[in-house]
Amino acid sequence: MLGLANNVAAKVASVVTTTHQHITGDHELSLFTMSDQKILEQIYGTHVHADESFDDDSLFGITENILKRATQIVDKIVQGTQVHVENIEENTPKAGFSAPLCTLKSIASEMQCKPPSEEVAHNTTLAILNKLSSYSWEAKAVLTLAAFAMEYGEFWLLAQLQESNRLAKSIAILKRVPVLLKPSDLHKKRQAVLELNNLIKATLQVIECIDQFDKLSSYDPKDVPALAIAMDHIPVDVYWAVATVVACATKITILTSNEDKEHDLAPFAQKIHYVLNKLKIQLIVCRKQIEEAETYRRLRKIFQTPTEIMEVFKALIFTKENVQPLVDGSTKQMVKIDILRKKNVLLFISSLDISDDDISILKPIYDLIKKDNQHKIVWIPIVEHWTDDRRKKLESLRNKMPWVKV
Incomplete structure (x- = not known):
């Protein structure tokens, strides 16, 4: 009878608790079902005008040095001879750079020894963003990653030095390095360590992309509409970058403990790779729009300023770094663009869909102007997509034209 009463009481308590959670919203946060708008609403409350300035380029360069070398050490230790060792280019900080050490330690302390939970990751992320409220968004990401890199880099540096340096060995014990590197444990946790390492690499790339956007922010959004969207x-x-760093820090805590807690990084990996791919595509689009805007400005300047026809032709047809030779139809030889210097140039612009009649119309003009050598006809074929058949058609048309061809 007492057991029945306890059972009923437990069910009633469960119903009351569930009802309370629905009413108050007091239930486990589902991080990966939150909409972007919901995230924005929460994080904008942590952000004030960005008035804290520091050398974030130097800090990011040092962070990149640490993480690229640390992740390479991890791959080498875990995978042994199977890993391909890359030559890592060293980023040099600017002269006089001083790391914001107290800020980094404060961020690192927020990430230490957190239990594995989406809600904890979210709350920790908000706490970090609150600490960095007066920094730019890009700086928040760089500072968080740098704080993580201090710990991660130190851990794997000690892993390398502990066998040959007594001081390193003692510190390594305090950092629980031997707990993870014990052969039996490392073998058991091998996949988890590699997944963590790969997630760190992806997060580094995301923050590198964010840094690139920060550098492009000086461009006018009217010229680069994709930049404003990004x-x-x-x-x-x-x-998401900060939340992923927090999740990585929690994973390290678990991997270096004797507790067998679950902390699946797969949802974070899926999300951060989605963000990374999106940012890469946006960067490509932005750079293309910037190139188009700069080309337009360059052409406009050239046409507004009396200049040599050859310079106008180069600007119209070629990129600055890729000036190609032309084909002289009368000799079938490649010639430099200089043959247009100080000449009057007639541009014949067409697709490949031109007939022999079209070409024959220009031949009398060519015969007339070739005598004084002060005029040139230049054919500029416009083709959107090249195929083998179109290349053959191009050569066929070129052979019928005695004038200059692009």
Whole structure:
């Protein structure tokens, strides 16, 4: 009878608790079902005007040095001879750079020894963003990653030195390095360590992309409309970068403990790779728009300023770094673009869909002007997509034209 009463009481308590959670919203947060708008609403409350300035380029360069070398050490230790060792280019900080050490330690302390939970990761992320409220969004991401890199880099540096340096060995014990590197444990945790390492690499790339957008932010959004779209979403991207770093820190705590807790990084990996791919595509689009805007400005300047026809032709047809020779139809030889210098040039611009009649119309003009050598006809074929058949058609048309061809 007492057991029945206890059972009923437990069910009633469960119903009351569930009802309370629905009413108050007091239930486990589902991080990966939160909309971008919901995330924005929460993180904008942590952000004030960005008035804290520091050399974030130097800090990111040092962070990149640490993480690229640390992740390479991990791959080598875990995979042995199977790993391909890359030559890592050293980033040199600017002269006089001083690391914001107290800020980094404060961020690192927020990430230490957190239990594995989406809600904890979210709350920790908000706490870090609150600490960094007066920094730019890009700086928040760099500072968080740098704080993590201090711990991660030190851990794997000690892993390398502990066998040959007594001081390193003692510190390594305090950092629980031997707990993870014990052969039996390392073998058991091998996949988890590699997944963590790969997630750190991806997060580094995400923050590198965010840094690139920060450098492009000086361009006018009217010239680069894709940039405005990308920049509007940077706060959410920073949120996911910071949350992923927090999750990585928690994973290290678990891997270096004797407790067998679950902390699946797969959802974070899926999310951060989505963010990374999106940012890469946006960067490509932005750079293309920037190139087009700069080309337009260059052409406009050239046409507004009396200049040599050859310079106008180069600007119209070629990129600055890729000036190609022309084909002289009368000799079938490649010639430099200089043959247009100080000449009057007639541009014949067409697709490949031209007939022999079209070409024959220009031949009398060519015969007339070739005598004085002060005029040139230049054919510029416009083709959107090249195929083998179109290349054959191009050569066929070229052979019928005695004038200059691009």
